[in-house]
Amino acid sequence: MALTQVYEKTMRPLLDTIDTLRKIGVADEGIKLPTIVVIGDQSSGKSSVIERLSGVSLPRGKGIVTRVPLVMRIKSSESTEELDILIEYGSEKKNIMHEEVEEAVREATRILAGDEKGVCPKPINLSVCGPDLPDLTLVDLPGITRVPIKGQPQDIYQQVVNMIREQIKPEETVILNVISAEVDWATCESFNLSKEVDQEGSRTLAVVTKVDREPDGAYEKVLANDVNVGLGYVLNKLTEKQSALQRLPPSVVTEAEAMMEFLRITSERTRIMEGLMLRGDRHVEFYDDEEMLYPSKLNSLFEDLEETLRGATSKFFSEGFRNRVKTATVGFAVANFLSHSVFKQLLHEEVEKCKPVCFEVLEKVVEYTLRVSDEVIDICAASLPGLATTMKETAGQRLGASQQTAYKFIERELEKSQAIVCTFNHYYMDTVSSLTKGLDECKDLQCAHGHDARNWPTSYNGTVRCGHGHAIQLPASLEDAPEGFLKAPLVDNASQALQVMQISVYAYWKVIHKILIDIIPKELRF
Incomplete structure (x- = not known):
């Protein structure tokens, strides 16, 4: 009881003062305030730790769920039996019910960071006041992810790391590093970031989650303390199973x-x-x-x-692609030769x-x-x-x-x-031969009727016809080929050479296409 009274008399006023200063924006003026910043890899269990401290449910899911800094002020109060919760972001400020917290944080995140899956440095402030809660202010940051998924910028990893560095750099900050017992701590990105700004570990505290999945290994890691955590470790064990029980x-x-x-x-x-x-x-x-x-x-x-x-x-048989091939080959090789570098x-x-x-x-x-x-x-x-x-x-x-x-x-x-441009698949040469044969027949048909434009053949449903009633059936790949491509041999030798190059690129792409539509389904089904 005496310890509680001392806390209420000495520590509580200091925490209240810090929160007041934070609300009026002194941090924007360069004044650093004592803060606990929660960092960790994606899916390390940060949300579970914060939920147990605050008593409220936060958004969960796969990938990056926390996309903006979440400043959570947790305050003990015996004046109410229910949780008193206030959310603030941008110009918004409103009280919400306990069951509304998850959706309210998602909505605030969407407004600040957008509908996609990127991150944003603008914070959400969440105040939770109720009985049997600790007096803490935590800043929850996005989890570290290395591989961007659809909807995320390619530099998502660097954005998150830069945000974490900015938050943990001040010496007044206590770094709460949440790490899974299942991973290798020596190569853990969050520990490496902690070491950058706190080499002695004097302001780093570690919370180890999922200990029940690897209890012996976790205890050995804690005792060894190879990552130099100065404020010690907290092992969060069996929380999932206890909750289920x-x-x-x-x-x-x-x-x-x-x-x-x-x-x-x-x-x-x-x-x-x-x-x-x-x-x-x-x-x-x-x-x-x-x-x-x-x-x-x-x-x-x-x-x-x-x-x-x-x-x-x-x-590949369009006029636009033929012009691309023509432009790419100018100055690299003779007119009828597609160099390896251009092909690649x-x-x-x-x-x-x-x-x-x-x-x-x-x-x-x-x-x-x-x-x-x-x-x-x-x-x-x-x-x-x-x-x-x-x-x-x-x-x-x-x-x-x-x-x-x-x-x-x-x-x-x-x-x-x-x-790598290489194939041992006979489909490449089969395709080249089939298309070349079709075009040779088309060329013979054209030549048989001279250069009179009125007699030049036109394609219709995969069949090439000319004004004298003659017709040939083209390979399926050429059914949609424009007439300019089919008539190329009658124009000049350079056009005929470009035609051969277009066929080569198309045939090789068909090999790649067949490989992709085989290996990707197999990998995803595996």
């Missing part, structure tokens, strides 16, 4: 019974997911839901990939156009798989909403890790297609 039905009264129920639920989820994903089973709960036909839906997405890839590249550059540009398409299908597959997983979890853990939430978060984290692996695979395959 508290929500179990009354009939489950022991930990052993709870574990049996947990194993039953996870086993049922695995059985249903395997049926949906591997065999295409129709589960009775969503028998009529076409969206839950997993193989069919994925097949549709991959068919869209093939069509979208085809539409993303140039029209043309292909590099075409592959570059395909990157957004390939990454978009990855995003769609991940979003769809997560949606199916959530539906199955809702069925299996219908009576345990707390456990269902935890299972969804875990599934999202695992799927997020798989997404990053697939992203790197696709990125590497595209880079190889750009860097």
Whole structure:
């Protein structure tokens, strides 16, 4: 009791004064205030730690959820039994209910940082006042991510790191480093950032999450303290399982019974997911839901990939592409020879156009798989909403890790297609031969009727016809070719040479196209 009175008399006024100074904006004048800044890698468990301190639920999900600094003022008050919550951002300031916090923070984030997935340095201020709370002011920052996903700027990693550096640089700042027990601490980005500004570790505190998944390894790391944390460690153990135990039905009264129920639920989820994903089973709960036909839906997405890839590249037989080839070859080689460097550059540009398409299908597959997983979890853990939430978060984290692996695979395959021009696939020469034969027949037909423009052939539904009633059937690839391309041999030798080059680039691109529409679905199904 005496300690509480001393705290109320000495520490509380200081904390209140600091909050008052922060609200009136003295930090904008260069005055540094004592602050606790929460940093950590993406999915390290920062939100769980802050939720346990504040008693309110924050937005969760895969990827970067915290996209702006969240300044949370937590204050103990015995004058009210309910939480008194105030949110401020920009010119907005309003009181909200406990159950409205998550949506209010999402909306404020959308207004400050936009509808996409980028970050913004403008803060959201959230004041939480209620009984049995600690007196703290925390600044929660975006989690560190290394691989940008669709909708994020390519320099998202650098933006987040710069934001963290700016916040933790002042000596008045205490760095609360949230780290998962499952990762290698020596290579952890958040620890490396802490060391940059606090080499002695005198103002760094570490909270270790997910200790229950690797208890022995975590204890050894803490005892070794190789990362030099001066303020010590807090191990956050079994929070997920304890929360689930508290929500179990009354009939489950022991930990052993709870574990049996947990194993039953996870086993049922695995059985249903395997049926949906591997065999295409129709589960009775969503028998009529076409969206839950997993193989069919994925097949549709991959068919869209093939069509979208085809539409993303140039029209190789068009006048515009022929002019690109012509411009690229001037000064590099003789008129009828496409140099390796020019050929490689043309292909590099075409592959570059395909990157957004390939990454978009990855995003769609991940979003769809997560949606199916959530539906199955809702069925299996219908009576345990707390456990269902935890299972969804875990599934999202695992799927997020798989997404990053697939992203790197696709990125590497595209880079190889750009860097190396080589194929042992006979399809390349088969395509060249087929197109060349078709054009030779077209040329013979043209030559047989002279250079009279009235007798030049015109294409119609894949068939080349001339004014004398003669016709030949073109290869499918040339069915949509413009007449200017088909008539090129009758113009001059240079035009005929460009025609051959266009065929070469098209044939090689078809090889790349076939590779992509094979390996990407296989990787995403694996």
